[in-house]
Amino acid sequence: MHILVCVKQVALPGASGSRINRYDEYALEEALLIKERMPGTTVHAVSVGSQRVEAVIRRAMELGADTGIQLSFEPDEEQTPYQVASLIASYARAARYDMIIAGVMAEDDLQMQTGPMIAALLDYPYASAVIAQEIRPDNTVYVERECDARQRQCVELELPCVITVQSGINRPRYPSLSNILRAKQQEILRPSVPGGNMPAARETVTRTFQPEIKPKGVFLGGTPREKAARLLGILHEKSFL
Amino acid sequence: MKDCIVVIAQHAHGRTDPVTYESLACAWALCGGDESRIRVMVAGDPGQAVARELAAATGFTVTAVENDGLGDYNADAYLRALGPILAGMAPGYVIMPHTCFGYDLAPALAVRLGAACITAAEAARMNGGKAVFVRTASGGKLSTEVVPETDIVVLTNQPGAWKPLDNKMGTGGTVETVRSDAGPVRSRTVGFKQPEYRGNALAESSVVVAAGRGIGTRENLALIDDIARLFPRSAVGCSRAVCDAGWLGYAHQVGMTGATVSPKLYIAIGISGAVQHVAGIRDAQTVIAINNDPAARIFARADYGIVEDLTRFIPVLIEEYNKRYGTPQEA
Ligand SMILES: Cc1cc2nc3c(=O)[nH]c(=O)nc-3n(C[C@H](O)[C@H](O)[C@H](O)COP(=O)(O)OP(=O)(O)OC[C@H]3O[C@@H](n4cnc5c(N)ncnc54)[C@H](O)[C@@H]3O)c2cc1C
Ligand SMILES: Nc1ncnc2c1ncn2[C@@H]1O[C@H](COP(=O)(O)O)[C@@H](O)[C@H]1O
Numbered sequence: 001m002h003i004l005v006c007v008k009q010v011a012l013p014g015a016s017g018s019r020i021n022r023y024d025e026y027a028l029e030e031a032l033l034i035k036e037r038m039p040g041t042t043v044h045a046v047s048v049g050s051q052r053v054e055a056v057i058r059r060a061m062e063l064g065a066d067t068g069i070q071l072s073f074e075p076d077e078e079q080t081p082y083q084v085a086s087l088i089a090s091y092a093r094a095a096r097y098d099m100i101i102a103g104v105m106a107e108d109d110l111q112m113q114t115g116p117m118i119a120a121l122l123d124y125p126y127a128s129a130v131i132a133q134e135i136r137p138d139n140t141v142y143v144e145r146e147c148d149a150r151q152r153q154c155v156e157l158e159l160p161c162v163i164t165v166q167s168g169i170n171r172p173r174y175p176s177l178s179n180i181l182r183a184k185q186q187e188i189l190r191p192s193v194p195g196g197n198m199p200a201a202r203e204t205v206t207r208t209f210q211p212e213i214k215p216k217g218v219f220l221g222g223t224p225r226e227k228a229a230r231l232l233g234i235l236h237e238k239s240f241l
Numbered sequence: 242m243k244d245c246i247v248v249i250a251q252h253a254h255g256r257t258d259p260v261t262y263e264s265l266a267c268a269w270a271l272c273g274g275d276e277s278r279i280r281v282m283v284a285g286d287p288g289q290a291v292a293r294e295l296a297a298a299t300g301f302t303v304t305a306v307e308n309d310g311l312g313d314y315n316a317d318a319y320l321r322a323l324g325p326i327l328a329g330m331a332p333g334y335v336i337m338p339h340t341c342f343g344y345d346l347a348p349a350l351a352v353r354l355g356a357a358c359i360t361a362a363e364a365a366r367m368n369g370g371k372a373v374f375v376r377t378a379s380g381g382k383l384s385t386e387v388v389p390e391t392d393i394v395v396l397t398n399q400p401g402a403w404k405p406l407d408n409k410m411g412t413g414g415t416v417e418t419v420r421s422d423a424g425p426v427r428s429r430t431v432g433f434k435q436p437e438y439r440g441n442a443l444a445e446s447s448v449v450v451a452a453g454r455g456i457g458t459r460e461n462l463a464l465i466d467d468i469a470r471l472f473p474r475s476a477v478g479c480s481r482a483v484c485d486a487g488w489l490g491y492a493h494q495v496g497m498t499g500a501t502v503s504p505k506l507y508i509a510i511g512i513s514g515a516v517q518h519v520a521g522i523r524d525a526q527t528v529i530a531i532n533n534d535p536a537a538r539i540f541a542r543a544d545y546g547i548v549e550d551l552t553r554f555i556p557v558l559i560e561e562y563n564k565r566y567g568t569p570q571e572a
Contacts, residue, residue, distance in 0.1 A: 217544035
């Protein structure tokens with residue numbers, strides 16, 4: 001199996017620095033589990049963005065990706081899922097992966113678009129929000145998609161395909177010392193993408209604002225002790241205590 | 242003629258999923274008073290029955306898309322069946338709910354149609370004849386306004402954001418059937434599965450005390466238990482993040498992909514209030530949130546908000562309780 005894992009670097013407001021998108025840790029771990037079961041499997045990790053995404057590619061290599069790939073995109077502040085998917089699909093078309101694994105969602109933009117878009121661009125079958133997966137000898141993959149109300153949809157896909165993974169599908173590992181050392185030295189590949197003109201964005205963010213968060217009711221005020229006393233009073237009034 | 246607005250119905254077991262009426266309300270908001278622009282489309286089995294139900298309930302023209310390969314929803318089959326029909330219609334909008342159906346299908350459909358893709362829309366407004374959509378981003382911290390730059394827009398509406406549309410046309414609508422020739426499909430749905438969870442204390446309890454990633458460590462679950470023990474009939478719930486960390490089993494997860502609860506009292510502790518979580522507590526009566534971030538979205542759902550570090554606040558709360566009532570009885 002030749003597997004491509006999509007990893008995004010996210011910087012969340014209030015957090016210090018940036019890190020790998022959590023859902024992509026699950027995506028990468030799922031690829032590494034396949035590699036353990038199927039000797040000869042290669043796992044490539046790709047990230048789209050400017051120089052800054054090197055950190056997340058190195059992280060993927062520390063965790064066990066054999067090769068790290070950066071697809072440059074500048075300026076990269078406002079890349080839309082369609083633009084990212086276009087770049088990844090143009091690269092992957094020539095590289096012929098058996099399976100492309102992305103996270104179900106990026107924790108920053110919450111779009112849930114990139115994986116299915118890569119599939120559509122490559123004309124591969126796909127499934128999103130995958131919570132269990134098994135590659136079968138007949139070149140198909142059986143997946144369980146997590147649906148609403150705890151239901152799972154069971155789907156068979158022909159390879160090559162794209163899946164996006166849901167959190168909890170596995171327990172991501174910690175980097176090993178040997179992979180940490182390797183990641184430091186190994187070069188990141190920066191292929192030029194064939195057919196490489198970046199398509200224009202199909203939607204534009206025109207305003208970003210802090211939504212007004214006012215509780216339906218009230219914020220309790222005072223010292224922690226006063227808040228505790230008020231809370232107990234409310235619980236008593238409402239007959240919970 | 243103005244571009245039509247197509248709503249793709251979500252359905253299961255021969256019935257329209259109620260969230261489809263929210264997509265219709267979104268379409269209604271975008272139709273500019275010309276509801277004849279709205280078309281409803283049903284794909285998969287049993288398309289005819291669902292189409293008749295929808296036509297009767299809404300008065301709109303409903304198209305049932307038939308194709309031998311279309312059984313239960315799966316992306317490849319739906320895409321191949323709907324793609325060419327929609328491309329031929331050149332609609333202004335294609336709308337479906339942001340559910341495991343809509344967020345699966347919409348992005349690929351947008352690629353097929355050369356359309357903009359706007360997911361999890363929470364509101365729409367017109368600005369000089371152009372639609373502007375509001376959605377959450379920045380990890381749930383900020384809202385954004387997004388405008389499409391293309392003639393066709395594929396849109397998913399966040400469940401709960403629009404009030405379901407009731408019959409606006411007043412009369413029963415018509416059903417038309419379109420056959421589609423999708424060609425070979427490379428994926429198929431082979432069934433559905435319900436994971437087994439022992440007991441359903443969550444669904445039955447009148448008080449649910451729920452932990453989020455904000456508890457920081459598994460050990461701090463003891464603090465959550467301390468609060469749960471104050472109430473005679475309570476259960477411990479949690480966010481998905483807590484299950485993913487392995488601190489509690491998935492049977493405790495509340496939300497879109499977990500349990501839906503409707504207790505008299507829900508106490509959310511160290512939970513940010515992601516839409517997927519809040520979807521599970523829509524029917525909770527009183528919600529109390531404890532979070533050290535005054536801008537956490539959970540406070541928009543809370544009747545009482547307490548901005549404190551939970552590790553410091555909960556011990557104080559228990560002390561105050563003990564002062565009033567004495568030490569709680571062990572259950
Ligand atoms: C398809 C899909 C389905 C999903 N389904 C569900 C679902 O069913 N249920 C669900 O819960 N999630 C679900 N999620 C995940 C959801 O998007 C969020 O990631 C998740 O709910 C976040 O959990 P959280 O609020 O505990 O963690 P976070 O978002 O990390 O929030 C932690 C909160 O704790 C606060 N905090 C930190 N330290 C302290 C402290 N010392 N004292 C007080 N407060 C503190 C922080 O301010 C923050 O608000 C789903 C996601 C996807 C993509
Ligand atoms: N810039 C990027 N580089 C690599 N992968 C990405 C990038 N953006 C998104 N992805 C992948 O697409 C998934 C879904 O992202 P999104 O559609 O933005 O919610 C992420 O979990 C990643 O796997």
